[in-house]
Amino acid sequence: MIVLxxxxSIGMGKSTVAQMFRDEGVPVFDADACVHQLQGPGGKLVSAIEAAFPGTTGPKGVDRVALGQAVLGNDAxxxxxxxxxxxxxxxxxxAFLATHARSPLVVIDVPLLFETGGDKSVDKVLVVSAEPAVQEARVLARAGMNSPKFQAIIARQLPDADKRARADHxxxxxxxxxxxxxxxRALITCMRDSEGR
Structure with missing residues (x-):
């Protein structure tokens, strides 16, 4: 198995590309979706987050706006x-990797892969990238997003140029x-061919 x-960075089209892999039959682990599930109604992390950040959860699980206000710009x-x-x-x-152990290729979709050291636990890294103006336009079109929030998120992410320099693809x-x-599709073919599959 190759783990890709x-x-x-935010707004670069990662979710769209992840869906393209799914469309080609490649199993994809979506770290963001996993976090949403863990923080959603009845999620495993709701009580721990409420204990650490009182007032940030409710019947629908974690209130992401309230939690964002509690942590953005506060490193501790x-x-x-x-x-x-x-x-x-x-x-x-x-658990996902164990479930798909017989797949020739799986994708681990992680926004902060380099920032968290996750690149050390995969075989190859694919970075998706777009021009800064395209990225900013995409992000600012999202509901509840504004320029200061966008800048705060960008400040926590490795610059796109650094990600591209460290990527295999x-x-x-x-x-x-x-x-x-x-x-x-070409990358999938290349990776499967490299494994002789």
Whole structure:
């Protein structure tokens, strides 16, 4: 099995590319979706997060806006939150890998792959990238997003140029979708061929 780490800064099109891998039959572990589940109604992490950050949860699980206000720009609070979330996500990822142990290729979709040292636990890294103006336009079009919040998120992420320099593969997402999909298909073929499958 090849474990391909998929990453890219906010607004770079990572979710779109992850879906392209799924469309080609490649199992994808989505770390963000895992976090949403763990923090959703009845999620495993809700009580621990409420204990650490009182008033940030309710009947629908974690109130992401309230939690964001509690941790963004506060390094100690962010580290405390990561200490709760990261071990739980790691356990879910290991379960995913065990479930798909016979697959020739799996994708681990992690926004902060380099920032958390996750690149050391995958075989290859794919970075998705777009021009800064495209990235910013995509992010600011999201509900509840504004420029200061975008800048705070970017400040916590390794710069795109550094991610691209450390990647084994880079796929552009500021080109027509069909072209991005062809690049994904070519990468899948290349990786499977390298394993003789």
């Amino acid at each position: 780490g998929l990453t890219g 609070a962010m580290r405390r939150l990561e200490g709760i979330v990261h071990p739980a996500v790691q356990a879910e990822r290991l 880079v796929i552009a997402t500021d080109i027509p979708l069909a072209e991005t999909r062809e690049k994904v």
